[in-house]
Amino acid sequence: MTAGGSGPTDGRRGSGGQRDAGRNQGGRPAGERRNDQGRERNRGGSAPRRFSQQAPSQRSRMADPARLVAFEVLRAVSRDDAYANLVLPVRIRHHRLDRRDAAFATELAYGALRGQGMYDAILDRCVDRPLDRLDPGVLDALRLGAHQLLAMRVPPHAALNQTVALTRAVIGAGPGSLVNAVLRRVSERSLEEWLDELTTTADETEAAAIRHAHPVWIVRALRQSLAAHGRPTSEMDALLEADNAAPVVNLVALPGIGDLDEVLEQGAAAGELVEGSALSSGGDLGRWSSVRSGTVRVQDVGSQLVARAVAAAPIGEDALDAGTGERWLDLCAGPGGKAALLGALAAERGAVLLANEPAEHRAELVRQALRPVPAEAWSVRTGDGRTLDPELRGTFARVIADVPCSGLGALRRRPESRWRRTPEDLAGLAPLQRELLDAAIDAAAPGGVVGYVTCSPHPAETIAVVQDALRRRSDIEELDAGEALDAVALRPLGAGHERTAQLWPHVHGTDAMFLALFRKRRDAGAPTDAPSKES
Numbered sequence: 221m222t223a224g225g226s227g228p229t230d231g232r233r234g235s236g237g238q239r240d241a242g243r244n245q246g247g248r249p250a251g252e253r254r255n256d257q258g259r260e261r262n263r264g265g266s267a268p269r270r271f272s273q274q275a276p277s278q279r280s281r282m283a284d285p286a287r288l289v290a291f292e293v294l295r296a297v298s299r300d301d302a303y304a305n306l307v308l309p310v311r312i313r314h315h316r317l318d319r320r321d322a323a324f325a326t327e328l329a330y331g332a333l334r335g336q337g338m339y340d341a342i343l344d345r346c347v348d349r350p351l352d353r354l355d356p357g358v359l360d361a362l363r364l365g366a367h368q369l370l371a372m373r374v375p376p377h378a379a380l381n382q383t384v385a386l387t388r389a390v391i392g393a394g395p396g397s398l399v400n401a402v403l404r405r406v407s408e409r410s411l412e413e414w415l416d417e418l419t420t421t422a423d424e425t426e427a428a429a430i431r432h433a434h435p436v437w438i439v440r441a442l443r444q445s446l447a448a449h450g451r452p453t454s455e456m457d458a459l460l461e462a463d464n465a466a467p468v469v470n471l472v473a474l475p476g477i478g479d480l481d482e483v484l485e486q487g488a489a490a491g492e493l494v495e496g497s498a499l500s501s502g503g504d505l506g507r508w509s510s511v512r513s514g515t516v517r518v519q520d521v522g523s524q525l526v527a528r529a530v531a532a533a534p535i536g537e538d539a540l541d542a543g544t545g546e547r548w549l550d551l552c553a554g555p556g557g558k559a560a561l562l563g564a565l566a567a568e569r570g571a572v573l574l575a576n577e578p579a580e581h582r583a584e585l586v587r588q589a590l591r592p593v594p595a596e597a598w599s600v601r602t603g604d605g606r607t608l609d610p611e612l613r614g615t616f617a618r619v620i621a622d623v624p625c626s627g628l629g630a631l632r633r634r635p636e637s638r639w640r641r642t643p644e645d646l647a648g649l650a651p652l653q654r655e656l657l658d659a660a661i662d663a664a665a666p667g668g669v670v671g672y673v674t675c676s677p678h679p680a681e682t683i684a685v686v687q688d689a690l691r692r693r694s695d696i697e698e699l700d701a702g703e704a705l706d707a708v709a710l711r712p713l714g715a716g717h718e719r720t721a722q723l724w725p726h727v728h729g730t731d732a733m734f735l736a737l738f739r740k741r742r743d744a745g746a747p748t749d750a751p752s753k754e755s
Contacts, residue, residue: 283389284382286321287364290329291386294360297333297636304333304636319504326502327466332360332367333635334464338433339366342414346405358395361387365403370411380407432460434631437643441628445677445732450717455726462726463631463638469500470521471511474564477592478515482508493709493728494524514592519557520633522723522730526673527558528708530620531565533699533737536667539617546571546617551605551660554582556589558622559598563590567597571617576601576608606659613662621660622673623653629675629732632725646680653685661689661696664740669699672736677722682734686720689738699737 283291289311296302308329312322332339343362344351351359361383368379380403388396409417419427425443429436439460443453471488473480473496480498484490486508491497498516510516531548539546548566553559553575566573575590575598577583583602590598605621626645631638653674660670672689674681690698702716705723713728715721721735 283386285315286317286325287328287382287386288390289315289317289322289325290332290364291357291360291390293325293329294332294363295357298356298360301640303634304329305634322504323502327372328364328367330466330635331371332363334638335367335371335433336363336636336639337435338415338430339363339370341418341430342366342370342406343402345414345417346402355391355395357391358387358399361391361395361399362402365399366406369403369407370414376407380404428456428460432457432464434460434463434638435641438628438631438638438641441643441678445628445679445722448679448683449677449720449722451724451727458726459724462724465632465725467632467725469502469505470519470524471498471500471516472496472519472524472561473498473510473516474514474560474592476568477564478510478513480510480516482510483516491521491710493521493711493713493730494528495710497521497524514560514589517557517560517589519561520630520731520733522629522675522728522733523558524561525705525709525713525723525730526622526671526733526735527561527620528565529701529704529735529737530618530669530671530673531562532708533618533669533671533704533739535617535669536739536742538667538742539665539669539740545569547615548573548618549612549616549620549660549663550575551619551621551656551663552623553577553586553600554579556586558620559586560589560593562620563593563598567594571597573598574601574612574616575599576603576605578602578604606655608659608663614665616663617665617668618671619660619664619668620671620673621656622675623656624649625653625674625676625681626678627675628678629723629725629734633731646678650680650685653681654688657685657689658693661693661738661740666740666742668740670696670738670740672738674734675731677724677732677734682722682736683720686736695741696738697741699739701735701737704737705735 289308292311293304293307296307297304308326312325317325340351340363343366347354365379365383368374368383369376380400383403384396384400387399415431418430422430425439426436428434429439442459443456446453446455446459470491471480471483475496480488480490480496483498483500488498488500491499505511505518508516546566546569548562548571550559550562550573554577556575559573559575563573563575575586577586577600580602583600587600590600626641626649627634627637628641657672660672664670672686676682686698689696698719700716700719701721702719705715705721706712713723715723715728723730723733725732
């Protein structure tokens with residue numbers, strides 16, 4: 221994509237830098253490497269170098285604001301372990317970028333973060349020392365430069381000059397010279413040429429990891445996930461490509477409270493999978509009053525579908541609290557997206573939602589998300605979902621447990637997360653996921669419905685947890701989650717497999733949300749043994 225800027229030299233307007241393919245600068249034949257004073261240039265290399273059209277004294281030493289924003293996002297992610305989707309809007313507002321430059325900064329930051337492993341492999345061939353010995357800020361600048369040179373429609377001279385200017389402005393002149401030299405080497409090949417070189421001796425999995433910029437272990441995990449959920453592993457490339465595609469912004473109007481009129485009038489498109497949803501190309505969503513008020517919210521369609529499925533699944537008569545209607549529980553409610561949708565649905569039906577969140581700062585986010593919903597329809601509890609008060613257990617008609625997980629299903633929205641996660645994370649999360657599902661089942665009334673949800677397709681976090689619960693507990697029966705999703709979708713999804721349901725970014729255009737549904741038996745009993753620790 222080509223985004224806007226202030227002039228030709230920044231690479232965001234026009235296609236400056238074109239040159240006679242058969243002549244060098246100064247009119248000499250292309251093979252000649254001497255300047256007008258007879259001095260040889262480009263010693264030690266056979267490929268023609270790409271020189272800036274400006275003399276050193278004329279080159280910019282000011283950081284372009286859009287590139288500065290992208291750099292600040294990368295630094296916050298690598299230095300502070302921050303989340304790009306939280307940092308980026310703040311930096312865009314701080315530097316007062318217009319819509320065009322904000323789009324450029326977003327593409328640059330997210331693209332460099334998604335492709336980090338691939339770009340590091342290329343940079344490793346162009347730097348004379350191990351990458352971990354580089355100044356971290358210099359490495360982030362090189363990643364930004366590599367992404368512009370290899371994957372954006374930025375003229376090479378603009379990508380090079382502006383990245384060097386950024387480095388000089390925020391790090392120093394010496395590092396600027398290093399960045400200049402390294403990026404010139406990067407620019408000597410196209411991305412496809414670099415990938416061909418890097419994958420010459422790689423096996424199929426390693427080659428896919430390099431070409432699609434995913435860690436090898438995640439490629440293996442996703443292939444295993446496709447097979448486990450009944451999809452052909454031949455879809456692997458399509459799945460990895462979907463992870464790297466910039467996602468559109470998904471919106472939801474809170475039922476009975478908000479509407480989509482404003483966002484549709486401003487260019488958003490009506491959603492095709494679930495009612496009350498819309499798709500937007502992004503930008504400053506705060507410009508819409510409905511978004512500012514919280515009656516229209518940003519929420520992935522996959523999350524909307526699983527919340528609506530839990531809210532719509534049939535319950536037994538025993539699950540109704542006579543005289544007061546249904547009681548619903550969101551066991552892991554932070555930061556509040558599903559809670560807001562569930563609260564609005566509960567209000568429409570005369571039900572009451574309890575949103576539980578263990579961390580106080582996230583519990584406050586849940587309260588903010590629920591504020592547009594009538595106050596009598598919800599309350600927030602701050603505490604561990606595994607230690608609900610005894611008087612609450614066995615009282616809820618509907619319980620959703622959207623448990624902490626690896627997030628492998630949301631890699632397209634969280635570009636940095638693929639490089640943070642490790643296989644050990646799965647083993648560490650497994651006991652917590654099982655314990656939270658047990659707590660959700662214990663909280664359900666006889667006849668009540670429990671939804672187990674993860675934003676991951678990995679079988680260790682999905683099918684294995686479900687099978688373990690069914691093996692240990694005689695007080696639940698499994699419902700058909702695929703049918704439940706189809707019942708609330710605008711068209712058949714085909715997401716069901718052996719009574720569970722898995723959504724996919726390359727098939728449904730959603731995050732890879734998993735849903736399993738259970739109904740509490742009338743003769744509810746305790747688990748037969750403790751949760752398994754297997755991952």
